[in-house]
Amino acid sequence: MAGRDDVEAVQRRLRQKVLERGAGGDAEALIESLTADGAWPDIAYEDTAPADWLPRAHLERMRVLARDYPSHARQALTGWLQRDPHSDNWWHNQLGTPIALGDTLVLIEGYLHDEQRALGAERLARAVWDGMTAQNLIWAAQAQIRRGVLLDDADILADAFERVKSTVRISTGDGVQPDFSFHQHGPLLYFAGYGHDFAVDAAEIAYLARDTAFRFSDEQLEILTGYLLDGSQWAVHGRATYDFAAAGRVIARPSTQDDARVLAAAAQQLAVAGSTRGEELLAFAARLDGDGAQAEGNRHFWRSDYQSHHRRGWSTSVKMCSVRIAPTETGNGEALRSWYLGEGINPVWVSGEEYRDLFPVWDWRRLPGLTAEQGTGELPVLNWDRAPDGSVIRGGRDFVGGVSDGRYGMAVMRLAKDNITDGWKAWFLFDDEFVALGAGIEAPQAPEPVHTTINQTRAAGNPPSYADSADEIAVGPGVVRDPRWAHHGQIGYVFPTATGTLRVEQATRSGSWHDISRPESTELLEQDIVTLGIDHGVRPRGAHYAYVVVPGIDRAQTVEYSANCPVSIIANTVAVQAVRHDLLGITQVAFHRPGRLAVATRQTIAVDQPVLLQLAEEPDGLALSVANPYNERLRVTVDVGTRIALDLPDGERAGQTVRRKLNW
Secondary structure, X not given: OOOXXXXXXXXXXXXXXHHHOOOOOOHHHXXXXXXXXXXXXXXXXXXXXXXXXXXXXXXXXXXXXXXXXXXXXXXHXXXXXXXXXXXXXXXXXXXXHHHXXXXXXXXXXXXXXXXXXXXXXXXXXXXXXXXXXXXXXXXXXXXHHHHHHHHOOHHHHHHHHHHHHHHOOXXXXXXXXXXXXXXOOOOEEOOOOHHHHHHHHHXXXXXXXXXXXXXOOHHHHHHHHXXXXXXXXXXXXXXXXXXXXXXXXXXXXXXXXXXHHHHHHHHHHHHHHOOOOHHHHHHHHHHHOOOOOOOOEEEEEOOXXXXXXXXXOEEEEEEOOOOOOEOOOEEOOEOOOOOOOOOOEOOEEOOOOOOOOOOOOOOOOOOOOOEEEOOOOOOOOOEEOEOOOOOEOOOOOOOEEEEEOOOOEEEEEEOOEOOEOEEEEEEEEOOOOEEEEEEEEEOOOOOOEEEEEEEEEEOOOOOOEEEOOOOOEEEOOEEEEOOOEEEEOOEEEEOOOOOOEEEEEEEEEEEOHHHHEOOOOOOOEEEEEEEEEEEEEEOOOOEXXXXXXXXXXXXXXXHHHHHOOOEEEEEEOOOEEEXXXXXXXXXXXXXXXXXXXXXXXXXXXXXXXXXXXXXXXXXXXEEEEEEOOOOOOEEEEEEOOOEEEEEEXXXXXXXXXXXXXXXX
């Protein structure tokens, strides 16, 4: 049972947190322009737009006044309560407005008239829980916590805290998944956006509740900690940049490009709230604040068709989609060109700035890693998770997944999208490089050329350069048959086998955020863009590619690497794709069907089921890692000189890697 001290602790902490969010405006100028009836003449209170809802500016300005000018904030509060603006978007009416209004009410609570207090509490009560899940439920609870603080009501607070705690669980619906990815709006990955807000808001609420009767259990704190360290952290690249391929429609909001920095406060709050992984949390916070090193390792999120790979000087990811997973969404006029987002996207970060502000000017058919037909018309626009014909959008195939031992990993995706009827894409991720393979790409009805884009990024440093099979070097835009290597910025690209036609483009492109998201600015932006991609031609049959990406090297090092490449492509067919890293002693194989493969002298690997596997040579034996890309229970026999039968998991763990040690 909560006592007086518990309520006062929450009241005090919440007020402090609201104050810490910053003023965000010129209070004196706001006071000067505030009318006698508590309004600002430049705000269109009759606006009802679902996304860029203009009356919300009143709430933001009112909170600025509430920090230091409570009487003027009370005047603005009267104006808001009398007008009671509404949006066509339920979120503003039921969640966003009560939270923002609650911030002001909490700050000026001691200056309120009884009528204002009662009417304000009534407005906060619009945040009801019915039908809410995951982050939406947390937003409702945030409003109710403010209502409980305003009314000094322990029962309201207790109910709100319990509602938040009910979302802090492992779920296969909306919320934190068994692999610590995050879903909202169905099976849709949302590390940024909803997942970001969940991490930040749930951590703050746990912080508010600490050492009170409302406190979170140890298990709940560990789930929040796990989500931050074993989930969110792996979608943050550079210093503090969210992976755009794991952001849903938030990719089209310029204001969210630096959101990941806010996770530092969440990590610190969880450490204070009592997490047993406090040192790890503080190290993550230090990294986000620019004072710590990037985590190193590989994580495959089998619930979300997503793999992330981090090294000290660089990072990359692979975002795929299967029949189990939605690739992305479009809604409220946001993310209008995201048709291919999630379809085998493979960005690379070294500086962390490679993709900043690119989305308004991008060629959205040439996303990094994407294999797609090239056209000139407008892309289809989703209606949330539905195509223009009303069908629910999911990936085209069920063979999509990854294997990971925590340090190294491999991801595989079978293609089926638009005019591309089949194809196999695989990525093999190591310490200093990763390998990308494609095989059996079929698009017999595609009237336009099919491209596999290696990268599309901001121009950086010298123009792109590349060499053909005779080592003739060219600089700038151009086309080369069977290239040997290419270089741009801080990334080298090496082609160990004949891979067709490489197109290198550099051009200034223009566009506005409004082009991809209607609520955003129409201001015209320009960016110098470099694109490298492989042209498979019109109506390809059995097209293939192979390239190695080596981040963090200059052109001379790229030339040297191409002459002494430590990775060997063992197979790249519709039956099996495999790479061996000779220096690391690691072999990664995607068996698309049962079979046997010679991987080294006197070394073969055989399987009786389609699986993904990694074989690592370690001082005390072989380490075998195996996963089922169909995300189903499977019993598989692997023969590496020693036969071993493995039971791969079912249910919420289906698709997770199983690891076994084998004696030499």
